[in-house]
Amino acid sequence: MKKKEVSSGKQKKVFYVLLAIVIFLSVLNVVKARGLLIPAQHPVDVKNKVVHLDQMTLEQKIGQMVIVVGDKENYWPWKNMQLGGIHLFSRQNENIFTNTITDFQYQMPIPFFVTADLEGCISPFGFIRQFTSASEINTTDEAFAKGVDEGAFLHRLGFNLDFAPVVDLKDDIWKCRSFPGDEEKISELAQAYLSGLQTQGVLGTAKHYPGKTLIVKDPHKYVVSAEIGRKDIFPYRYLKEKGEVKAIMVSHVITSGEISSERVPSVVSKKLIDELRQNFSGLIITDEIHMLGLQKFYGSLDEMYLAVFKAGSDVVLDFDKDPTEIYHMIQVIKAAVERGEISQDQIDASVTRILKAKGFTVA
């Protein structure tokens, strides 16, 4: 009887110890998942809209190159890391949009890019109001008016960067994201749309470079391969020449022909991005990087992060909702810069372009 009581007492002690460990580990897991273990960066000293690059840490610079999803659950980690931007998905009403944006921008010395996919017929504002689809636009006046209308709406809510217009020549899937017509007409309409949008203080993004992204894909392949012709590339050359386009988004398509990505997805092709950079001082933005087609090229996420940054885009869209993983990506790139695999000059040049696009003078 006594032996049984002693054993039961021991079991009780073990129970309490294990329970304490389980509670402790659970709390630690929640804290980690919410990104609360990520150290906060010191505030960047901004005076009279002038930013001194040498006063920014390498982590702050890399952080500025990243756009994440602006969910409120990641409010603190995104602000603490001082990331470059937040992308907002659909919400029920205008108040939720404006409150979210106001909260994120509050006391940020370098404000976030606040981005949306209001393009063609795609809209995160479907519950708030409807816009004409790009496929229904026929004249440059209509395209300009559409740009003004959408720009004013976005600006009123607090957005400052729209991932529009689509300048792919063909849209076999949605059938409403691209402007109608041949390459010349599409270019003129895109130019007019950009002019209208940007009069309202919202930057536009021509996408998806170098074309042929909205075509039906071979279901047995992870990545689309496409032969790019002169016509596909025409809108980008046209918009660059006109000087209106402030940002271009690069796709994951493997391309050959007029523009070759040299057997890797466009977004990780340094040659392709270097060529795109010629005569273009705006931002080069990646498409979202979690497409399996891109990941399949690399043994690990770390290798993919490295390849994406090394290729030379200024802004990387990473919609991973895990703040620890975003922080990890920044650390991976920071280590690569410190060992010379990515040059500090490249990072500085990208951050300079980003800060200028945000309206700062860089010293």
Added chain:
Amino acid sequence: MVSEKIWFIINVSLGLLTVLLALTLAGLQLPTLGQAQYYFDKEEPLCGVDWKGEITPMQDLDRCCLQAREQLECHRETDNDFDWLCQGGTGSAVVKYRLNNKAYNYCGQQPYW
């Protein structure tokens, strides 16, 4: 009075839970129920873009998942081969995404979902 056998079972369970929590904290990705469902579901994943009532199949499942995630909500709504409807607005002029269970479970595993 809790028997010794019950104490033993509770403690072993807590011990296992401790190990799982420690592994999660160390960054080990444990398989989820959604992954198991996706693995055992032998039908082909299907995604369709619905615009003005016309549904076009979308072969790029990753792109489909990302577009579906951008919508306000996904709810069960059976329509021919599809089991889920994801939408960010109402009316036929709003683009919607339709997915079958296999595709929906795949999307649930993506880091942005």
